[in-house]
Amino acid sequence: MSADLRTIGDRQDIAMLLARIAHLADAGDPEEHIACFTPDAIWDLTDATDLPMDVQTIRGRDALLAGVHDRRASGIQGPGTHTRHDISSIAVEIDEDRASARSYFRYYRRTDGAPTLAAMGVYADTFVRTAAGWRLHHRVISRG
Template identity: 40%
Template sequence: MIFSLEDRVRRVADELAIRNVIALLARYADEGTLEDYGALFALDACWELPGARIRKGRADIVAGGAERRAAGVAGPDTHTRHLVSTVSVALDGDRAQAESYWQFYATTDSVPCLQSMGYYRDLFRLTAKGWRLHYRQVTLG
């Protein structure tokens, strides 16, 4: 398939925007506000993690983030960090799929300790407010 220069520029801009959403999700999970975190999800988003209740809808996903913060396992002042790497993005018009590896560290204020790792399989939609995460499947290992 041959793309025009305009199409190629748009595809690069879209891919960078999606990569930024992935990065900001990790950053906001650690240090941002839950409002900023939630704004990166589509209203009807779905978030799946093995062994946890499936979260459906932005409000439910944000509630899960609030629960993790209340439990002291993630969020500001918990000395934890989500690291995301090896990101690949496949665009398809106003939808996209991304896959990436993640690592979750604790005790980052002293000797960081890898707590868990795995990969994300993400589906994105382009909305009036930009690219938003529509579905995240978290896989451990």
């Protein structure tokens, strides 16, 4: 496969991984969700304005999984919460087995009726190519 075709495929794979992470956050299995991340992944929420959670940095799959369970228990996300994570304007840069992406997100509540936009901002992500495919290594969530 030529380098250009590989880059195009990698960008598509990363865009699909971003979609998968969003879908699994809203309605999927927590273990499948966490499998999208590297074992040493970092999740940085830098601005929690209007969210029922605090600014925080979570490190590693075990802590990420605990965070998913906490957010589901508190009704912030997950099956039955009627929330949606929507991602757009994805820009991906590939550097061999590492990649970075910047995308916009919108987080909606009450999607079972008249949805309410609860938050919007930017995901600044880094990815690593693994034997299982691309995995999210570091996510910085900001409003700017």
